Amino acid sequence: MTRKRKILVTGGAGYIGSHMVLALLDAGHDVVILDNFSTGHEQLVPAGVTVVRGDVGDRQVTDALLVAHDFDAVAHFAASIVVPESVADPLKYYINNTLNTAHLIAACVKAGVKRFIFSSTAAVYGEHAQEPIDETALPVPENPYGASKLMSETILRDTTKAHDLSYVVLRYFNVAGADPAGRSGQLSKPATHLIKIAGELACGKRDAMQIFGTDYDTPDGTCIRDYIHISDLIGAHMVALDHLMDGGAPVIANCGYGTGNSVRDVLASVARVSGSNLNVAEAPRRPGDAVYLVADSSLLKRKLGWVPKYDDLDVIVKSALDWERRFPD
Numbered sequence: 001m002t003r004k005r006k007i008l009v010t011g012g013a014g015y016i017g018s019h020m021v022l023a024l025l026d027a028g029h030d031v032v033i034l035d036n037f038s039t040g041h042e043q044l045v046p047a048g049v050t051v052v053r054g055d056v057g058d059r060q061v062t063d064a065l066l067v068a069h070d071f072d073a074v075a076h077f078a079a080s081i082v083v084p085e086s087v088a089d090p091l092k093y094y095i096n097n098t099l100n101t102a103h104l105i106a107a108c109v110k111a112g113v114k115r116f117i118f119s120s121t122a123a124v125y126g127e128h129a130q131e132p133i134d135e136t137a138l139p140v141p142e143n144p145y146g147a148s149k150l151m152s153e154t155i156l157r158d159t160t161k162a163h164d165l166s167y168v169v170l171r172y173f174n175v176a177g178a179d180p181a182g183r184s185g186q187l188s189k190p191a192t193h194l195i196k197i198a199g200e201l202a203c204g205k206r207d208a209m210q211i212f213g214t215d216y217d218t219p220d221g222t223c224i225r226d227y228i229h230i231s232d233l234i235g236a237h238m239v240a241l242d243h244l245m246d247g248g249a250p251v252i253a254n255c256g257y258g259t260g261n262s263v264r265d266v267l268a269s270v271a272r273v274s275g276s277n278l279n280v281a282e283a284p285r286r287p288g289d290a291v292y293l294v295a296d297s298s299l300l301k302r303k304l305g306w307v308p309k310y311d312d313l314d315v316i317v318k319s320a321l322d323w324e325r326r327f328p329d
């Protein structure tokens with residue numbers, strides 16, 4: 001049996017962080033959440049978990065927290081995450097994502113934390129040839145959100161070369177769906193993610209939605225993404241934690257299935273699974289969007305032993321719709 005571990009989860013009241021909290025609790029580990037609730041929700045926090053309301057960039061908070069607990073690892077999810085907002089307000093992203101992550105890493109070094117798991121993104125890659133991207137691709141972010149995460153990766157990499165800290169950086173592609181047991185899911189208001197918005201439309205929570213850009217150089221003219229089920233994404237974090245607990249060296253790994261779906265593919269899936277006709281209008285391109293982001297995740301499978309279970313767009317969409325229906329607005 002695995003030893004009981006104590007993990008700090010930043011952003012644990014958010015969509016992905018709350019699923020990590022559940023997985024850690026399910027595995028019998030201790031969890032402390034650090035969240036400023038800027039986009040997090042009390043209702044996503046399981047009963048009985050210690051929650052510190054504070055900012056990851058606040059050294060008074062993080063220094064005290066890391067000294068008070070002897071954490072086996074820090075899993076850092078807290079961030080600002082909306083691509084077009086990062087184009088309109090880049091400083092918000094460089095401050096909340098890059099600067100605050102630097103402060104958190106500094107607090108970890110000071111407190112002697114030895115393991116760090118970092119939520120990065122496919123947005124670090126930017127525009128590439130239309131084939132699955134592996135980690136050797138030169139990252140050239142298309143937007144400040146991706147740039148803010150790439151800078152954080154650099155800070156983490158350089159710091160760990162000088163200190164006794166190992167890490168796994170996971171570059172998530174497009175995360176969707178909800179906990180199969182219905183304990184957590186996406187609550188973002190206003191929603192910005194495609195599957196969330198289409199799910200709201202299918203459930204009658206909105207009247208219409210738009211496709212942003214229909215003139216891209218893709219088979220149906222809309223952007224292509226690699227949609228990964230939240231449970232498989234969290235599975236990647238759990239194998240990352242095992243790797244670090246076993247004394248593993250730093251890893252940077254993509255998290256996706258290698259399956260590209262266009263915006264129109266996603267909308268067709270939502271219509272099929274929900275049985276609804278979706279009121280969709282075509283609109284101009286959204287600033288900051290890359291045309292094609294699909295993962296080659298063979299490194300994650302090879303180095304960390306990741307085995308995905310939900311590689312099916314309709315399954316992901318059904319999971320998102322099940323969650324959406326639980327919360328009639």
Ligand SMILES: NC(=O)c1ccc[n+]([C@@H]2O[C@H](COP(=O)([O-])OP(=O)(O)OC[C@H]3O[C@@H](n4cnc5c(N)ncnc54)[C@H](O)[C@@H]3O)[C@@H](O)[C@H]2O)c1
Pocket residue numbers: 010011012013014015016017034035036037038039040041054055056057076077078079080081096100119120121122171172173174175176188
């Ligand atoms: N959702 C996706 O498709 C996706 C894709 C790639 C990467 N990611 C990354 O995954 C992580 C989690 O994203 P999410 O979708 O759960 O977003 P989310 O907005 O639901 O969760 C982010 C959480 O972090 C908290 N937070 C933000 N800034 C903070 C700060 N300075 N101090 C303390 N808490 C803070 C928020 O209150 C929220 O609870 C982010 O790092 C994001 O960049 C998400």
Ligand SMILES: O=c1ccn([C@@H]2O[C@H](COP(=O)(O)OP(=O)(O)O[C@H]3O[C@H](CO)[C@H](O)[C@H](O)[C@H]3O)[C@@H](O)[C@H]2O)c(=O)[nH]1
Pocket residue numbers: 081082083120121122123172173174175192193194195197209210211212213223224225263286289293
């Ligand atoms: O109402 C909508 C919403 C989105 N889209 C389109 O759907 C695609 C996916 O958009 P999302 O907003 O769902 O996701 P992004 O690819 O922009 O970004 C997401 O995935 C990235 C990684 O690929 C980042 O990590 C980021 O945090 C996360 O929000 C894009 O072409 C977007 O223009 C629409 O057409 N209509």
